[in-house]
Amino acid sequence: MATQPVGERDYFTDHSVLLDPYRYFDEVRANGPVFRSKHHDVVIVTGHQEAVDVLRNTEDFSSTISTGGPVIPLPFEPQGADITDQIETHRLEMPGTNLLVAQDGARHANARALLVGLFTPSRLRANEDFMKTLANQMVADVVSKGGCDLVKEVATPFVTLVVANLLDVPADDRAMFRAMLDEAPPVADVNNVDDKQGAATLGYALERMGQHFAGYVMDRRANPRADVLSELANAKYPDGTTPELIEIVTLAVFLFAAGGDTSAKLLSNSTRILCEDPELQRRLRADYSLIPAFLEEVLRIEGSTKMTARLAKRRARVGDLEVKPGERIAILLSATSHDERRWPDPKDFIIGRPKINEHLAFARGKHTCVGAPLARLEVRLMLESLFNQTSDISLSEKHHGPAGDRKLDYEPSFIIRGLNELHVELTPA
Numbered sequence: 063m064a065t066q067p068v069g070e071r072d073y074f075t076d077h078s079v080l081l082d083p084y085r086y087f088d089e090v091r092a093n094g095p096v097f098r099s100k101h102h103d104v105v106i107v108t109g110h111q112e113a114v115d116v117l118r119n120t121e122d123f124s125s126t127i128s129t130g131g132p133v134i135p136l137p138f139e140p141q142g143a144d145i146t147d148q149i150e151t152h153r154l155e156m157p158g159t160n161l162l163v164a165q166d167g168a169r170h171a172n173a174r175a176l177l178v179g180l181f182t183p184s185r186l187r188a189n190e191d192f193m194k195t196l197a198n199q200m201v202a203d204v205v206s207k208g209g210c211d212l213v214k215e216v217a218t219p220f221v222t223l224v225v226a227n228l229l230d231v232p233a234d235d236r237a238m239f240r241a242m243l244d245e246a247p248p249v250a251d252v253n254n255v256d257d258k259q260g261a262a263t264l265g266y267a268l269e270r271m272g273q274h275f276a277g278y279v280m281d282r283r284a285n286p287r288a289d290v291l292s293e294l295a296n297a298k299y300p301d302g303t304t305p306e307l308i309e310i311v312t313l314a315v316f317l318f319a320a321g322g323d324t325s326a327k328l329l330s331n332s333t334r335i336l337c338e339d340p341e342l343q344r345r346l347r348a349d350y351s352l353i354p355a356f357l358e359e360v361l362r363i364e365g366s367t368k369m370t371a372r373l374a375k376r377r378a379r380v381g382d383l384e385v386k387p388g389e390r391i392a393i394l395l396s397a398t399s400h401d402e403r404r405w406p407d408p409k410d411f412i413i414g415r416p417k418i419n420e421h422l423a424f425a426r427g428k429h430t431c432v433g434a435p436l437a438r439l440e441v442r443l444m445l446e447s448l449f450n451q452t453s454d455i456s457l458s459e460k461h462h463g464p465a466g467d468r469k470l471d472y473e474p475s476f477i478i479r480g481l482n483e484l485h486v487e488l489t490p491a
């Protein structure tokens with residue numbers, strides 16, 4: 063296995079990788095499913111099984127760097143055979159480590175247990191009418207104009223309002239939260255890879271949102287109602303103790319932030335694929351029962367979270383490679399979906415692949431995305447609404463150029479895969 067790939071482009075900063083990560087994935091796969099990159103001293107995983115093994119192995123790998131990314135230097139010099147204690151001592155010096163997705167061990171298990179019940183089918187069914195009505199209104203507005211930028215006018219506001227409704231954020235505060243998130247720098251900015259400041263700015267936006275959530279949570283503790291936030295505010299740890307207010311607030315804010323961009327990108331990535339393949343669009347219009355399988359294949363072929371990261375706590379194996387305590391592992395989730403050892407003909411869009419749910423778009427193991435059922439439901443409902451109210455959806459050539467020579471602009475993030483804009487023309491039904 064090559065350990066210093068010749069000519070390897072820098073996944074974290076190269077704009078050509080940003081535009082077409084899939085070509086990069088194919089290139090680097092030639093170095094094996096796991097290799098040590100010559101850039102940033104990071105181990106890169108592109109193999110499906112190798113990624114599953116790391117994601118499931120919480121004994122040897124910490125999630126501390128999953129939000130800050132694997133490029134920001136550690137705030138300590140790894141020492142000894144096991145750096146678990148060092149990670150805990152320095153945890154708060156690393157960006158985003160108070161968020162659920164970056165927690166480890168018992169602290170993570172306890173916090174995650176508080177979310178059990180929030181995304182169950184019955185809970186989601188209770189919010190389905192709101193989602194359908196909202197989707198129908200938003201689609202009616204843009205169909206009446208003949209088209210729109212689907213990202214800014216539909217996808218992002220829709221998923222934001224859905225999470226806000228789920229958490230029962232007062233209507234007057236919803237736009238303010240969206241603005242706070244919009245003002246924050248892009249997650250994992252390719253133009254500023256070791257930008258602690260950017261991560262801190264996002265942290266600041268979440269903190270400001272947290273101040274408002276603290277008020278809602280205190281109110282729900284004093285006056286519980288039949289809503290998700292009351293359930294979260296009054297949830298107990300598995301041992302029966304009551305979490306600190308700050309724990310609940312951090313979880314609620316993270317749900318708000320995590321449930322936005324990724325789902326919006328799933329909707330826009332799905333719509334782009336349907337525009338580029340009119341036959342597929344006709345098939346789905348004729349049979350809505352195909353939509354769930356279609357969405358799984360979109361998540362596989364163009365998932366909205368390209369990567370996550372883990373930090374080796376001790377000497378461990380990643381595939382055939384031995385890693386030392388303190389080594390940073392970039393798990394390229396989207397690359398694993400194109401690993402032909404797991405997915406035959408990975409470039410083909412095939413509805414109904416066997417065991418399609420084994421894709422890693424929502425990761426795997428103890429940190430598997432808790433919002434996956436919500437993401438699947440809200441995007442399906444929005445697609446149904448678009449199909450109901452239009453007879454055709456196509457890309458605007460004025461904005462994106464003709465088929466075969468499209469101009470598409472992607473969010474400058476090494477974590478998120480999604481379009482900045484998607485201008486569509488909508489033919490009324």
Ligand code: HEM
Nearest residue numbers: 128162163320321324325328367370424425429431433437
């Ligand atoms: C298409 C949409 C989505 C994608 C692709 C996605 C992707 C992911 C991935 C890959 C992880 C695991 C990261 C890791 O292991 O390091 C994750 C975790 C998480 N996601 Fe999502 N997500 C989506 C939508 C949502 C929604 C709608 C919510 C909630 C409203 C949500 C809430 C969370 C939370 C709370 C975690 C942390 C779980 C934990 O650490 O235990 N996500 N998501």
